[in-house]
Amino acid sequence: MAQSRVVADRYHLRREVGQGGTGVVYEAWDRELERRVAVKVLHERVGMSAAEEAGRLRREVRALGRVNHPAVVSLYDAGITEQRPYLVMEWLDGLDLARLRAALGWRLRDLAAALTLPLVEGLRAIHEAGVLHRDIKPSNIRVTHAGRVVLCDLGLARISGDTSLTRSGVIVGTPRYMAPEMIRGEAPTPASDYYALGLCLREVLTDQQVFAEHENAATLLWTAVNEGVEPVDAPSLAGSVPGGLVDLVNGWCARDPAQRPTATDAALEVLTAEAPVRSLGGLIAMVEDDGEPLALEIPGSLDGPLVPGGSSPDPQPAPADARRDRTLSGSFPAPSSMLSLGDVTQALVLHRITPRNAVSRLREAVGMVQRGEHREALDLLATIGTVGAERLGPGDPTTLTARFWHAVCLARLGSGEEALALLATVNAHTEPVTPPDDGEPAPASGSAPAPAPEENEKGDPE
DSSP, X not given: OOTTOEETTTEEEXXXXXXXXXXXXXXXXXXXXXXXXXXXXXXXXXXXXXXXXXXXXXXHHHHHHTOOOTTXXXXXEEEEETTEEEEEEEOOOSEEHHHHHHHHGGGGGGGHHHHHHHHHHHHHHHHHTTEEOOOOOGGGEEEOTTOOEEEOOOTTOEETTSOOSSOTTOOOXXXXXXXXXXXXXXXXXXXXXXXXXXXXXXXXXXSSOTTTTOOSHHHHHHHHHHTOOOOOOGGGGTTTSOHHHHHHHHHHTOSSGGGSOOSXXXXXXXXXHHSOSOOOTTTGGGOEETTEEOOOOOSSOOOSOOSTTSOOOOOSOOOGGGGTTOOOOOOOOOOGGGSSOOXXXXXXXXXXXXXXXXXXXXXXXXXXXXXXXXXXXXXXHHHHHHHHHHHTOTTSHHHHHHHHHHHHHHHHTTXXXXXXXXXXXXXXXXXOOOOOTTOOOOOOBTOOXXXXXXXXXXXXXX
């Protein structure tokens, strides 16, 4: 399907952002509600009739529509285009768990408990709605800029008790994360989803992919059924991972589904007690790829100058080559536990901000401000300003710009006096300039850009 096509005379497909076992996902623009969305167009099934295709769509819609939880991707709309079913879902920013682990390695272990709790709560919501996910894997777990952890792609989900969506002899799911009973051909259960979740979290704890030594799928499946996953050694993780979390992960990885714990109140109490009160907001900001920050798309692209003396952010879409690694984006109101960076996140952000990447960190923070995520951006901007002053100098353009946007956040959160005090430190390093001919006030020479308007995208951005 051409990426420039408009689906249902409403959704403008802008670019392909990924493919899965059931379909292709596009970044799209909802012309009616003026918002960015994700459109998943299901693969055409050879030999499947139109009635079967429509039935498959109804099943996916039922699966997604019956779940309403912040840790589960939300469904907005569905339909048929060019005889192919499509789903419209919320647009999520950030990175998936696979890329986070690849970038952070063992350092992600310190945030394992904070990652696990929302995933278990989301999975319980899925199961309480009578739905099975059936394809939980690191690439289907996403962490957003605001620190929201989300289970994505219920494309292989089926309503409990419904007939299978697949034909006889076809394996459903990703072999590496399939529960032994599913490999044997038995019907999946909630315990099968917990097995896959356990393997994902085991990779976080050990920084090793499960069954990495088996390149052959047949050998991998045989090992999963007959030998299982080696338990995580709790003593080796002492001091960095709560023992109760290790016990839960080992239990979820058990070959026998009857031995796997579920999201009982007792299990959630263990996670709540052992998960530190730590924010995941800002986690994405510390991820770099080959020494450079990952390009993270935000509403109203920030490819224009952000340093003092530059123009205000350009609301036009970023060029394709600048969006090479960008993925689904959006925003979510963070609860109070996400209002500040956690100790580990703060330390890693501080460590990773350098003269080479400070501007990119700043772009991510300003993107949060433009999306209205002022509290989430506050700590990151404060960190950039502090590190910038120490490593780049108090009068460096990046330092001044960070402090300017920090003041914007403070002002919009009602801390006017603090905002004025911070702006005074910016003004001390700037010089006034002559206003332009149109009479509009211009920023001081060498000053930070004026804040973007509250509504920076009107109509189709293309």
